[in-house]
Amino acid sequence: MLTGRNLIRASDLNEQEVGLVLKNADSFMEVLKRKVKKVPTLRGKTIANIFFEPSTRTRNSFELAAKRLSADLVNFSASSSALKKGESIMDTIETIISLKLNLLVVRHGHSGVMDFISGKVGIPLINAGDGKNQHPTQALLDTYTIKQKFGSLQGLKVALVGDFLNSRVARSNVEMFSRMGMEVIVVAPSMLLPEDYSVLGTDILSDIDQVIDQVDVLYMLRMQFERQNRRFYPSIREYNRFLGLDRKRLNNMKKDSVVMHPGPVNRGIEISEEVMDSRDSKDRILISNQVTHGVAVRMSLLYLILSQQEEP
Ligand code: CP
Numbered sequence: 001m002l003t004g005r006n007l008i009r010a011s012d013l014n015e016q017e018v019g020l021v022l023k024n025a026d027s028f029m030e031v032l033k034r035k036v037k038k039v040p041t042l043r044g045k046t047i048a049n050i051f052f053e054p055s056t057r058t059r060n061s062f063e064l065a066a067k068r069l070s071a072d073l074v075n076f077s078a079s080s081s082a083l084k085k086g087e088s089i090m091d092t093i094e095t096i097i098s099l100k101l102n103l104l105v106v107r108h109g110h111s112g113v114m115d116f117i118s119g120k121v122g123i124p125l126i127n128a129g130d131g132k133n134q135h136p137t138q139a140l141l142d143t144y145t146i147k148q149k150f151g152s153l154q155g156l157k158v159a160l161v162g163d164f165l166n167s168r169v170a171r172s173n174v175e176m177f178s179r180m181g182m183e184v185i186v187v188a189p190s191m192l193l194p195e196d197y198s199v200l201g202t203d204i205l206s207d208i209d210q211v212i213d214q215v216d217v218l219y220m221l222r223m224q225f226e227r228q229n230r231r232f233y234p235s236i237r238e239y240n241r242f243l244g245l246d247r248k249r250l251n252n253m254k255k256d257s258v259v260m261h262p263g264p265v266n267r268g269i270e271i272s273e274e275v276m277d278s279r280d281s282k283d284r285i286l287i288s289n290q291v292t293h294g295v296a297v298r299m300s301l302l303y304l305i306l307s308q309q310e311e312p
Contacts, residue, residue: 002304008114009134010172024300042071045102052078052108065298139172141294154181158217161187166224169262220261220270246272
């Protein structure tokens, strides 16, 4: 169990703990296939979804996960809250906690803010994405998706392609994929890499064609325009030339290899319209599977953190 634990970064979970989350996610995938997709596991527990940044997948997935486990859910959205009247973030969070909650799920635009929040709240905290820093539940659901496809993770070759500099998904995925025995390669030009990229501990390439025919998983990173305070790449044409996935490159991939993306996809930039819409490659493009698996993985995590926890 992970009773009472926080999940702030991918490295908060060791290999056995990641394995435990994935194993329980299998059981919850079974629940999600039933006619009545609900279990009473977290009846009486209350979870708050606190999102200071926009989200479609993560927010809805946590909401559904909580509801499928019979927990009560409070949804907080910054745009319709008293933050608009000048209330501070910490006062807002303390107000929400006064509602007698058991767990917080928080997304925020500032990297590193989760350590500050977790030190103040006294109940488990799950990081649903903080700035450019970490998105550990995305790493869990991506790892689960890869395991579902290949059976085993050990020795698989994964390339993370694109805007590494601004991507919290990339940071979490490098940590978790490596920890689970996968070989990770980063494909990004220097302007889309952090200054000290040697800390990544991975091979770094600048052209997708150097790996396209060798990898088991091609993980396309979202170009994070919303976090770019200057122009990081000369042009979309240039991006497509060295980093984008089009039909020709898809055809060059290994048999049985797959394409993933955390979403939302910038069509025509990371992945061409043609590849996104092609019916014959839908078994290789796992983007919808990632979203589906997100609910089961988050159910597993909520179950492991909360089911045996005493009331605060
Ligand atoms: N992958 C992801 O975090 O998507 P959302 O921003 O829609 O939650």
